[in-house]
Amino acid sequence: DARVTQTPRHKVTEMGQEVTMRCQPILGHNTVFWYRQTMMQGLELLAYFRNRAPLDDSGMPKDRFSAEMPDATLATLKIQPSEPRDSAVYFCASGDLGVNTEAFFGQGTRLTVV
Amino acid sequence: AQSVTQPDIHITVSEGASLELRCNYSYGATPYLFWYVQSPGQGLQLLLKYFSGDTLVQGIKGFEAEFKRSQSSFNLRKPSVHWSDAAEYFCAVGLSGGSYIPTFGRGTSLIVHP
Numbered sequence: 001d002a003r004v005t006q007t008p009r010h011k012v013t014e015m016g017q018e019v020t021m022r023c024q025p026i027l028g029h030n031t032v033f034w035y036r037q038t039m040m041q042g043l044e045l046l047a048y049f050r051n052r053a054p055l056d057d058s059g060m061p062k063d064r065f066s067a068e069m070p071d072a073t074l075a076t077l078k079i080q081p082s083e084p085r086d087s088a089v090y091f092c093a094s095g096d097l098g099v100n101t102e103a104f105f106g107q108g109t110r111l112t113v114v
Numbered sequence: 115a116q117s118v119t120q121p122d123i124h125i126t127v128s129e130g131a132s133l134e135l136r137c138n139y140s141y142g143a144t145p146y147l148f149w150y151v152q153s154p155g156q157g158l159q160l161l162l163k164y165f166s167g168d169t170l171v172q173g174i175k176g177f178e179a180e181f182k183r184s185q186s187s188f189n190l191r192k193p194s195v196h197w198s199d200a201a202e203y204f205c206a207v208g209l210s211g212g213s214y215i216p217t218f219g220r221g222t223s224l225i226v227h228p
Contacts, residue, residue, distance in 0.1 A: 102163055
């Protein structure tokens, strides 16, 4: 049963520390999304990749967030330095662009910055 | 820009009662439309999707949704709610034309009373 895998599931860190979240998309999917979910803002698109190339990261705070896909099986979202306002659940999703496609979501990484 | 409105933040129903969750979208062309469900601590699971054709679509877990172009709506329905349906429900819209970035509504929290 193919699924999107995210690690870690939970992360508690101190303000100022670097945080790296990882995502293994479904094999064969050519699009990867990073979303952030908070009570205040709901689900916000941070960035997305197609065929490993970043297409849009306008939703990310550029000074502290970075997203990469070093290979087809791994996407990373990094926050450096982290701040308490970054506390949220971060979701990775993957999909296969084209007709009859949808985004398949991982279970998320719950980040708490204290 | 595309947008999605879910006017109800919370919906409370009794077990066995019928359910309708509202979703309105704003997009000039024919959209791709989705309903996702999120259980506590979990990622989003696709319930159903509409791309074209029959405007009444059937999904998993006994859910259905109807696309009404004249009303820019895609409401989710279920004839008889089960306690296990208690969750957060998200409507999403994506661009048509071979490329899409799902934009999500704020979600509707479904509470089921015994």
